[in-house]
Amino acid sequence: MWVAQLARFGPPDQAIALQEQSDPGEPGPGEVIVDAEFAPINPADVLNLEGKYGAEPPKLPMIPGAEGVGRIAKCGAEVSHVKPGDRVLLPGPGTWRERIKAPGKAVVALPEGVDPQQLAMLRVNPPTAYLMLHDFVPAKAGNWVIQNAANSGVGRCLIRLAREAGLRSVNIVRRAELIGPLHAFGGDVVLTDGPDLDVRVRAAIGGGVLPLAIDAVGGLATQRLARCVADDGTVVNYGLLSGEPCAIDGRETVFRNVSLRGFWLRRWFMVTPPLEIAALYRKLAGKIAEGTLHVEVEAVYPIRQIKQALAHAARGGRAGKVLLAFGAA
Numbered sequence: 001m002w003v004a005q006l007a008r009f010g011p012p013d014q015a016i017a018l019q020e021q022s023d024p025g026e027p028g029p030g031e032v033i034v035d036a037e038f039a040p041i042n043p044a045d046v047l048n049l050e051g052k053y054g055a056e057p058p059k060l061p062m063i064p065g066a067e068g069v070g071r072i073a074k075c076g077a078e079v080s081h082v083k084p085g086d087r088v089l090l091p092g093p094g095t096w097r098e099r100i101k102a103p104g105k106a107v108v109a110l111p112e113g114v115d116p117q118q119l120a121m122l123r124v125n126p127p128t129a130y131l132m133l134h135d136f137v138p139a140k141a142g143n144w145v146i147q148n149a150a151n152s153g154v155g156r157c158l159i160r161l162a163r164e165a166g167l168r169s170v171n172i173v174r175r176a177e178l179i180g181p182l183h184a185f186g187g188d189v190v191l192t193d194g195p196d197l198d199v200r201v202r203a204a205i206g207g208g209v210l211p212l213a214i215d216a217v218g219g220l221a222t223q224r225l226a227r228c229v230a231d232d233g234t235v236v237n238y239g240l241l242s243g244e245p246c247a248i249d250g251r252e253t254v255f256r257n258v259s260l261r262g263f264w265l266r267r268w269f270m271v272t273p274p275l276e277i278a279a280l281y282r283k284l285a286g287k288i289a290e291g292t293l294h295v296e297v298e299a300v301y302p303i304r305q306i307k308q309a310l311a312h313a314a315r316g317g318r319a320g321k322v323l324l325a326f327g328a329a
């Protein structure tokens with residue numbers, strides 16, 4: 001079976017190596033074997049390959065990949081919640097391989113009849129958007145939320161989940177050609193970023209209440225969002241797409257009591273009971289099934305073309321995600 005391996009950090013398409021490895025064999029008691037179908041390449045994967053992700057770089061060699069979807073091939077004794085043929089979330093990290101042996105309790109069963117490419121993007125971005133919308137500031141119908149990188153996978157989930165919660169969204173992009181499509185997708189206000197962002201946002205929302213900002217960019221983009229939120233408001237940073245640390249001025253934090261908080265999904269996994277995690281995935285898988293959550297896919301590459309796939313995923317200006325397809329797809 002094909003496995004993507006990272007032995008040294010570097011430019012993703014150069015650092016990755018494809019290896020043929022032997023089959024993981026039979027599942028032991030409590031274990032399952034999963035055949036992978038699809039896995040996305042996320043910005044966090046690109047950073048991981050460059051050695052820039054997390055508080056500490058991961059130990060090498062490693063198999064990258066944080067999420068994906070597949071079907072159960074075999075179940076060991078004592079596994080009762082899934083059976084061979086069931087579609088499941090791939091147990092991550094380490095999903096960029098054709099076949100995975102894992103503890104049965106690490107796989108989450110998924111509904112049938114749902115687009116597997118969309119389900120491959122369920123594990124990371126939808127709960128990230130959901131939790132940032134609901135866990136920091138009470139989602140009060142009629143209030144506004146603002147986010148940057150609004151055309152990203154997280155951003156598109158947030159637009160739809162905000163609408164469902166009765167919130168109105170201000171969506172910031174760096175390319176003017178995205179304004180029309182994001183309006184059509186459900187964004188109430190869509191604006192390009194810039195130094196006068198707060199003035200344009202205030203004009204767009206009138207006297208509306210905007211207590212929450214969601215920041216994927218960092219650097220001065222954090223400050224531009226902080227200026228938009230109400231006094232006592234919260235900026236939640238969850239990504240550093242600019243490569244710069246978050247900048248935030250005392251004018252906001254000291255004189256207006258605006259807080260800067262961080263969100264990391266992996267931490268939520270560490271502190272949340274498994275039943276609660278499974279319940280959130282059931283809810284979000286249902287939203288994919290009904291079409292509320294949908295992320296465009298720009299390209300699908302077979303695992304054997306992982307270098308081309310990584311070079312593509314690392315490019316800006318994409319119209320959607322780049323996915324890897326495995327033997328079972």
Ligand SMILES: NC(=O)c1ccc[n+]([C@@H]2O[C@H](COP(=O)([O-])OP(=O)(O)OC[C@H]3O[C@@H](n4cnc5c(N)ncnc54)[C@H](OP(=O)(O)O)[C@@H]3O)[C@@H](O)[C@H]2O)c1
Binds near residue numbers: 150
């Ligand atoms: N903290 C967590 O737990 C967590 C969980 C999930 C995701 N994330 C983070 O969320 C971010 C988005 O992930 P995703 O999977 O949703 O991304 P994605 O779908 O692959 O899209 C990438 C987005 O980033 C934008 N972008 C890239 N560089 C930028 C820059 N310098 N300034 C402004 N925008 C920029 C792109 O804009 P263009 O289309 O204009 O290129 C695009 O909207 C990433 O930083 C990721 O690491 C964090």
